[in-house]
Amino acid sequence: MKVFQSVNSLFASNTYVCVGRTGAWVIDPGDAEECFAFLGESILSGVFVTHSHFDHIYGLNSLLEQFPELVVYVSAYGKEALYSDRLNFSMYHESPFVFKGENVVVLKEGDKVDLGDGLGVEVFETPGHDPGCLCYKVENYFFTGDSFIPGVPTVTKLRGGDKKASKASLEKIMGLVTRETIVCPGHGEMVNGYMLLDL
Numbered sequence: 001m002k003v004f005q006s007v008n009s010l011f012a013s014n015t016y017v018c019v020g021r022t023g024a025w026v027i028d029p030g031d032a033e034e035c036f037a038f039l040g041e042s043i044l045s046g047v048f049v050t051h052s053h054f055d056h057i058y059g060l061n062s063l064l065e066q067f068p069e070l071v072v073y074v075s076a077y078g079k080e081a082l083y084s085d086r087l088n089f090s091m092y093h094e095s096p097f098v099f100k101g102e103n104v105v106v107l108k109e110g111d112k113v114d115l116g117d118g119l120g121v122e123v124f125e126t127p128g129h130d131p132g133c134l135c136y137k138v139e140n141y142f143f144t145g146d147s148f149i150p151g152v153p154t155v156t157k158l159r160g161g162d163k164k165a166s167k168a169s170l171e172k173i174m175g176l177v178t179r180e181t182i183v184c185p186g187h188g189e190m191v192n193g194y195m196l197l198d199l
């Protein structure tokens with residue numbers, strides 16, 4: 001699986017495009033044009049949302065237009081926020097966002113999503129930044145959204161944030177990082193696990 005990182009025009013959030021031999025997946029869709037460029041001829045089969053803050057989901061409807069079959073994977077709270085411009089905070093921006101699709105699969109702690117082709121996604125609940133935050137592990141890639149941005153304290157001041165929960169989630173996340181892990185956060189650079197563990 002190849003992983004491409006795209007830094008979005010809105011709040012410099014990260015979108016990741018994962019391209020396997022038989023399918024492709026996007027984590028946290030922002031600028032759709034960038035996604036299409038990385039996807040090339042690949043068919044987008046699924047989108048994984050780490051949390052439904054506006055800057056991590058605003059590309060969803062554009063992707064859906066191009067790939068009407070796509071499945072969106074998200075937490076229960078995250079699903080609610082996909083359809084609520086109040087919960088996803090977009091009502092405070094120029095272009096309120098509400099997801100137009102219906103093909104949503106709710107994920108929880110311990111779930112595994114089989115992507116085929118020997119690829120699987122492990123799901124971890126990491127509340128704190130937002131009640132519905134999830135982290136995803138695929139191969140040695142670890143998509144941590146805004147629950148863990150190396151070198152940056154987790155934001156817990158937004159509505160739905162919880163400092164105590166975030167601390168517990170951070171400990172959980174660090175317990176899942178190995179030297180071989182490539183941490184792919186919701187903002188900032190991708191970081192190799194050994195750089196975090198050797199500090």
Ligand SMILES: [Zn+2]
Nearest residue numbers: 051053129146
């Ligand atoms: Zn966020």
